[in-house]
Each structure stands twice: as structure tokens, then as C-alpha cells.
Amino acid sequence: GQQVMQIPQYQHVQEGEDFTTYCNSSTTLSNIQWYKQRPGGHPVFLIQLVKSGEVKKQKRLTFQFGEAKKNSSLHITATQTTDVGTYFCAGHRGSTLGRLYFGRGTQLTVWP
Amino acid sequence: GAGVSQSPSNKVTEKGKDVELRCDPISGHTALYWYRQSLGQGLEFLIYFQGNSAPDKSGLPSDRFSAERTGGSVSTLTIQRTQQEDSAVYLCASSSEAGGYEQYFGPGTRLTVT
Numbered sequence: 001g002q003q004v005m006q007i008p009q010y011q012h013v014q015e016g017e018d019f020t021t022y023c024n025s026s027t028t029l030s031n032i033q034w035y036k037q038r039p040g041g042h043p044v045f046l047i048q049l050v051k052s053g054e055v056k057k058q059k060r061l062t063f064q065f066g067e068a069k070k071n072s073s074l075h076i077t078a079t080q081t082t083d084v085g086t087y088f089c090a091g092h093r094g095s096t097l098g099r100l101y102f103g104r105g106t107q108l109t110v111w112p
Numbered sequence: 113g114a115g116v117s118q119s120p121s122n123k124v125t126e127k128g129k130d131v132e133l134r135c136d137p138i139s140g141h142t143a144l145y146w147y148r149q150s151l152g153q154g155l156e157f158l159i160y161f162q163g164n165s166a167p168d169k170s171g172l173p174s175d176r177f178s179a180e181r182t183g184g185s186v187s188t189l190t191i192q193r194t195q196q197e198d199s200a201v202y203l204c205a206s207s208s209e210a211g212g213y214e215q216y217f218g219p220g221t222r223l224t225v226t
Contacts, residue, residue: 104154
């Protein structure tokens, strides 16, 4: 079954609105990674969190890793058209060089 | 430095033919992954190689799919007797402990089975 759940599958926002995507795992993760895939492109690494309760920021993007290391979120403040794409979360279970379990992604559309 | 490269970038084949897709990972990366992505869909894990360990083949959808990694570097994904449902983008990624475990993806091979 699906190891890492990600919601919502689709999100349409007006430029300037905020956006959040959520990631939940059925098991504890050793880390959580986030990737962005632009339309027609390949996934590109954004960030990795490894500590329980960790919060990291990249400009308008805020990433959180839950206390139990089973959930994570990506929040974008004041979206821009350049934020369009699909955002994937992914995590390792156990060894950080083992298989990486990806969520199904959230496809973000931003209306100008 | 050079990133992950894949060839060919596009492949059109007739149903029933075999195809080979190639991945050149970043030099020194010990881990290599193959994924499949259908149009508008997520990443479907296929297979994972880590150093000299036995590969994790748990994601291969059928015995028509196989992959090998020679010399711990280049990898080839082979699909035998292709079917129309095999049409997708096949992505390769590599990672390393030194690189912080993040996966670097190649541009993918778009496979179309007619």
C-alpha cells in the first residue's frame, strides 16, 4: 500500500494567496525531503529535514517535520506564478541510503 | 560538474519490441534509482541499487522489466516485449552520503509504445 500519503492532489490558488501541502507516513521516517517538478521538467531537490519538530525556511517557503517524524508540511506564503509545479515529499525509512518513499505529489496552479 | 544523464531522451517503439534505457549517474554516487512517471502522475519506484548490495527490485511491475548496474556506475533498464501501458517517462536518480542523500534526477527518457 501507499507508504507516504500527500494531500491535496491538486491546488489552484490566486497569485498572492498562501499554499500548503501535507505529507503523512504510516511509519516513522529517518528524514523528509521535498522536491519540486516544474511542468515538463524533472524533480529538483528543495530541502531535507532530519530532526523531530524541525522547521526550515527558504524565502517564502516554510518546511516542517513533525514531532513523531511521521508527517511534514510545505507552506508557501504569497504564491507567485513561478511557484507553479508539482511538489513531492519523500522520506527514508531506516537507512538514509535505502529506498526513498515518495508521496504522490501536489500539483500547484497559480492564477495571475 | 556533470549531472545525471539519460539516453535516449525519447524512444518510440512498436509493441512487442525490447528497449534499453541508459542512465549515467553522478560520478561517485553509490546509490542509483529508477522511477516511472506516467503523464500527470507521481513517481513510481522501480528499482534501487546501493553499492555492491543486492538491488531492491520490489517496484518492478513485471518480469518483463529488468535492470543492471555495471561497475557501480552506469545502469541499464531493459523492458522486454513492450506493451502500450509501458509508455511513460523513465527517470533515473543518484545519491550519496557525501551529497546529503538528496536525489539528483536525470532529464528522463520518454518512452512511447505504439
